[in-house]
Structure formats: C-alpha cells, structure tokens
Amino acid sequence: MLKKYFLAVICLVIFAKCAQQVAPTGGKKDIIPPTLLSSDPPNRTINFKGNKITLFFDEYVVIDNITQKLIITPEADNPYSFKQKGESVELNFKKKFVDSTTYTLNFGDAIKDYAEKNPAKNLKLVFSTGGSLDSGRIYGTIKDLRSNKPIFDALVGLYNISDTLNIAKQKPFYFSRTDSSGRFSIENTQIRPYKLIAMDDKNRNMLYNTKDERVGFINNPVNAGSDSLNYSLGLFLSDNSLFRVQRTIPKVNNYTVVFNKGIETADVVFMNKDTLPYILENNLQLKFFNVQPHPDTTLIRMTITDSLGVSAQDTIKITFQQQRGKDRQKDPFGMTTIPAQNKPLSRNFTYELQWNKPVSFLDDKKIQLISDSLTREPLANLSLSWNKYHNNLKITGKSTAKDTIKWDFPKGSIISVEGDTLAKMLIKYPVLNEDEFGVLSGSVLHSDTLSYIVELVDEQYKIFQSLYSSPYTFRHIPQGNYFLRIILDNNKNRRWDTGNVIKNKQPEKILYYPQKILIKANFEINDTNLDLSTLK
Structure with a gap:
C-alpha cells in the first residue's frame, strides 16, 4: 500500500512538470523602422494632376493620428480620407490640387511598423502640379x-x-x-x-x-531663395487684448473691480469730491474700502495700463451692499513678510511688510528691531518706503545680531483703514551665515550708453536678483546652478517689456551668458563679464 502511495506522488510530480508552461523564446527585438520602397506619384514628380497618393513600404505598417501629424504645405484646404492596406498607405483627396504649385507632404511619425511601432524616418513626399519644383528654403x-x-x-x-x-x-x-x-x-x-x-x-x-x-x-520680409536662409526666433507672451472690466464684486465693506488681464499701474480719479482708500490685488483687481461717510454711489474714472504700455479708461459707479444687523462683518486684517518668517535674513537687509488692507496708522516708534537682549532699535530709525496704496512698506537697515534677528510688533501698533489691528507679534529670522553662500561678480563690456538689467536666474528661471549697473556683484547666492543674462532696457523702466506682433514691435532683447554657472558655498567667482559685442 505504501509503495502505491509513493508511486502516485512521483507520477503527479512528473505530470506537473510536463504541464508547466514556459514562455517561448524569440529573436531580437525589431528596432528597424519601415522603409519607403516607392510612391505613386514618385517623389519630386512634376505635372501631377491626380488626387490619390499611395506609399509602399517594405513591411506591414499602421497609421497613427495622421490627421494631426501629416503637414501639407502650402495648406491645401483639401480634405482627405486614408486607408492602410498591409504594406501600403493610401490617401484619397476630395479634389485635385491647385495648378502650378509645389506641395510637400511631411508625415512626421504618423506611419509605423506593425510589430514594434517603429516610426518611418524622414518620410516626406514632394510633387508639383506644374512643370517645375519650387526650390526656396528657409530654416x-x-x-x-x-x-x-x-x-x-x-x-x-x-x-x-x-x-x-x-x-x-x-x-x-x-x-x-x-x-x-x-x-x-x-x-x-x-x-x-x-x-x-x-x-x-x-x-x-x-x-x-x-x-x-x-x-x-x-520685422522685415524674409526672402525665400534657392540658397538656404537660417533664422533664429525667440517666442514671448504678448497679451494685446483690450482692457475690460470682467466683473465687479460689491460687499458691505468693500467693492472689487476685476479686470480681464494683468495691471501694471492704475490711476483713479474720484468724480464727486469723494475719496475711498483702495489697493491693487494680485495685479488683477482693484479693491475699494467702505470706511467713511459718502454718497450712496461713488463715481470714479480709472486709467489702467498693462506691461506693454497699453492703456484704457473706464468709469465705474461704486455702490456698496447695505449692512444688515448692528455689527459689520469685516475681512480679517492680515500681514505677510518678505522674506517669510524663519527664512535667513542678512544683517544688511531689505525687508518688506505687506497688508491686505491699506494702513491708516503705523507706530514706527513702538515697532522695534531686536538684535540682542540689550539692543532694540525703533522702526523710525530705519529707511522706510511706502507704496502708493499704503499697504506695502519696504524697510532697509542693519542689525548687529549674532544668531537671530527679531521684529517686535506690539498690539495696536498697526491699524488698518477699517479700524482693526493685529495681535502682538514677535517675528524671528536666523542670521544669514555668509559661509553658506557664494558670490558672483563681473562687468558689462561694450555697453556704451545702453541701459540694461543684469539678472541671475536659477535652473527653473526664477529670478534670484536683478542689478542695473556695471561692475555688478551678486551676494548671498545659495549653492547651485544658475544662468546669467542681460536685458537691454531700451526705455529705461528697469523691467523687461514684451513686444507686439500686430504693431511689428519687438520685445526687449535678452542675452544669455553662454555657460551655466555653478555657485559653491563660501566661494567667489570674479570677472564673469557680459560682452555685448559677442552675446547673441
């Protein structure tokens, strides 16, 4: 009985091995693209009068999104259908092509082999409906x-x-x-x-x-001749659409005018001897605040300008919503800082405070810069600069702190136009360690009387800093790779201005230093010069 049991087990193992499936081994992967053997009409045919084109390949092919990938020049305005027949592809056009014209059909990667989907390379067909082929080329x-x-x-x-x-x-x-x-x-x-x-x-x-x-x-016409002509173009965004008010948002405490595109400057004239504080938010909208007795409707005339210098005027009637109940609901009063809290701050610093409402009162004697337990300096002793909306304050100063720079904002030291204030705040920043950063310096050569902007940008093209004179020095650069570029600031407004294709106006030129620059910690790179006679 025991022998019969062992015999049954052995048989089961043998049958299991016999039934086990193994993937068949194949040859090498096909990496060779299909080759065009011939076409009807043949390439570079003249006096072509048909409306059907057939391509013959050396293997089975498939068609991949040909309506998007096939480029026909000049544009034929001639709808077509297509068929794949084993080793051939057939295009049937609805009508015949325009007489005495050279056509180029560039298939891109629209035709691939059946097995591995390798696209046919450089697949192009040229023919003429006249007696000769046009020979002009631009690249x-x-x-x-x-x-x-x-x-x-x-x-x-x-x-x-x-x-x-x-x-x-x-x-x-x-x-x-x-x-x-x-x-x-x-x-x-x-x-x-x-x-x-x-x-x-x-x-x-x-x-x-x-x-x-x-x-x-x-700018000027290009001449397509029999000799190839090489051109280099830089693409840029240029929103030349007309300004318009997209919508208005009336509330009890404020009234917002939203525009269809970005604003560079906004000038407001109050028409009925009434004034309202206002701010520019996100360069897209103006917000007016209901903070004092005024007529039911306040009439304003706005002059809005974008970065292209395109201006528009509009007249708006500002009417706030009626208050319901005794207590008016206000948007919370908030403040942000640049740099943000806990980011390193240099002892020689430029610092910004920004609020979501205009500020009506700021006590520059109670707000203090704390360098250590014994050193406190009132804000009044530093260099201060407000923006036109009175909701942004730039502070330039110097601290003697060893490890931490602190700002002390007592409660009630900042009051908005709506009468609300901020809670007491103590904002801390670690002192920037000079040894953790690099320095880059150089000169702009052959600039003559040109106005320019020298910019250092990181690998994501985020601007680290912009400078406006030569020689230049970038300090406190975090370790990493950077690009150095110069903008030819033709109108001397210290910003890059885009162009206008409709007005045939080119944008301001941007020229790059030819090599990427590696900035190392505690290391200086000097004499990195921008020669305007050689940069392109």
Whole structure:
C-alpha cells in the first residue's frame, strides 16, 4: 500500500512538470523602422494632376493620428480620407490640387511598423502640379525668449505680405513645426518675400491666440531663395487684448473691480469730491474700502495700463451692499513678510511688510528691531518706503545680531483703514551665515550708453536678483546652478517689456551668458563679464 502511495506522488510530480508552461523564446527585438520602397506619384514628380497618393513600404505598417501629424504645405484646404492596406498607405483627396504649385507632404511619425511601432524616418513626399519644383528654403531655430530653451512643436509660418495681415484670422501659406531641438525647415517654397512668424499654436488651429500663446517674428520680409536662409526666433507672451472690466464684486465693506488681464499701474480719479482708500490685488483687481461717510454711489474714472504700455479708461459707479444687523462683518486684517518668517535674513537687509488692507496708522516708534537682549532699535530709525496704496512698506537697515534677528510688533501698533489691528507679534529670522553662500561678480563690456538689467536666474528661471549697473556683484547666492543674462532696457523702466506682433514691435532683447554657472558655498567667482559685442 505504501509503495502505491509513493508511486502516485512521483507520477503527479512528473505530470506537473510536463504541464508547466514556459514562455517561448524569440529573436531580437525589431528596432528597424519601415522603409519607403516607392510612391505613386514618385517623389519630386512634376505635372501631377491626380488626387490619390499611395506609399509602399517594405513591411506591414499602421497609421497613427495622421490627421494631426501629416503637414501639407502650402495648406491645401483639401480634405482627405486614408486607408492602410498591409504594406501600403493610401490617401484619397476630395479634389485635385491647385495648378502650378509645389506641395510637400511631411508625415512626421504618423506611419509605423506593425510589430514594434517603429516610426518611418524622414518620410516626406514632394510633387508639383506644374512643370517645375519650387526650390526656396528657409530654416532655423525657435527658442523661448525668457529662458533660451528650445521649443518643441512650435508652428513656424511664411505669410503672404499684406497691410491687412491678421495672424489671429489668417493661416500661413507655408509652414512647418519644430523638432525637440527647436529646429525647423520650410522647403520647396516659391522664391519671393514672406513674413516669417512663429507661435505656440497649442490648439493646432494654425491661428494666433494672443491670450496664452507665445509668438515671435522677423520685422522685415524674409526672402525665400534657392540658397538656404537660417533664422533664429525667440517666442514671448504678448497679451494685446483690450482692457475690460470682467466683473465687479460689491460687499458691505468693500467693492472689487476685476479686470480681464494683468495691471501694471492704475490711476483713479474720484468724480464727486469723494475719496475711498483702495489697493491693487494680485495685479488683477482693484479693491475699494467702505470706511467713511459718502454718497450712496461713488463715481470714479480709472486709467489702467498693462506691461506693454497699453492703456484704457473706464468709469465705474461704486455702490456698496447695505449692512444688515448692528455689527459689520469685516475681512480679517492680515500681514505677510518678505522674506517669510524663519527664512535667513542678512544683517544688511531689505525687508518688506505687506497688508491686505491699506494702513491708516503705523507706530514706527513702538515697532522695534531686536538684535540682542540689550539692543532694540525703533522702526523710525530705519529707511522706510511706502507704496502708493499704503499697504506695502519696504524697510532697509542693519542689525548687529549674532544668531537671530527679531521684529517686535506690539498690539495696536498697526491699524488698518477699517479700524482693526493685529495681535502682538514677535517675528524671528536666523542670521544669514555668509559661509553658506557664494558670490558672483563681473562687468558689462561694450555697453556704451545702453541701459540694461543684469539678472541671475536659477535652473527653473526664477529670478534670484536683478542689478542695473556695471561692475555688478551678486551676494548671498545659495549653492547651485544658475544662468546669467542681460536685458537691454531700451526705455529705461528697469523691467523687461514684451513686444507686439500686430504693431511689428519687438520685445526687449535678452542675452544669455553662454555657460551655466555653478555657485559653491563660501566661494567667489570674479570677472564673469557680459560682452555685448559677442552675446547673441
């Protein structure tokens, strides 16, 4: 009986091994893309009069999003259907192509092999409906103007020159899209002048959306000749839409006017001899405060200007909501600091206080800077500068603290226009340790009488600091990699100003130091010069 039991177990083990499935071994992975063997019509055909195009490959292929990826220049305005038949792809156009025109069909990666989806490379077909092929070509690179980084899939277009050209409504005559290195090439164009414009074209409608698409252009016409011409464009955001009031938000205590885009400056004139305190919030809205007896309606005239210098005027009737009950509900009074609490603060500092309401009273004698247990200095002894809305205060001073800088704000030392105050606060900052930071210095060469801004930005292109003279020195730089750039500040307003494609106005130039700069702790890099005669 025992022998029969062992025999049964042995049989089960053998059967289990026999039934075990093992993945079949295959050959090497196919990494070879499909090759175009021939086409109908053949590449570079002239006098083509048909409306069907067929491509023949050396293996089975599939089609991937061809309606988005196939670029036909000049734009054919000719709908088509497509079929995949084993080793071939067929395009059937609704109508014949325009006579005496050279067409380029660039398929991108729209056609791939069946097995591993390797895309066919450099798949392009050129033909002419006339007796010759156009030979003009323009190529170049597209980058973001602010970061100097190449832009992938930007639309680059050649437009017919016209006094009424409107790229928000007119598509380019010839166009191409950039590769991952920002390079573009527009080939087989008619040899004549064009307007060269590039844009993001996020929705791929080949029209310019001024609200959220970057744009770049060459001022003068470009000549597409038989010799290749190389152009470099920087794209920039330029919201040239007209100012308008998007909505108003009336409350008991305040009245907010919200605009459709960012505000650079706002000037308010009160029309009926009444005044109201107000602030600019987030550069998008004006908030007026109901703090004193005034007529039921306050009439104001606003002049609003954006960063492009585009201004607009509007007249607004401010009417606050009626109060219900005895006690008026107020928005809490709040204060923020720059730098934020617990961030390192240099002994030689520039410090900012910002409130969400205008300040009507600040006791600069009771508010004190504490350097140690024996050293207290009133705010009145430091350099103070208010903004026009009286809700931002810049403080410049010096502390002798060894480890911690403190600010003492007694209760009642700051009162808003609504009469509320802040609780007592003691705000602390560790003293910045010089040994933990680096220094970068240099000069701007061949600047002559130019006005400029020297900026140090981190790897995310966040501005560390801006300086306005030469020689320059950046101090207290955290360890890391940085880019150094210079802005040619043509209008001397100490900020970068964008351009306007509609007015053919270029943005202010931004030129980058050619190498990334590694800043090390407790280390100085000197003589990092920006030579304007060589920077591009």
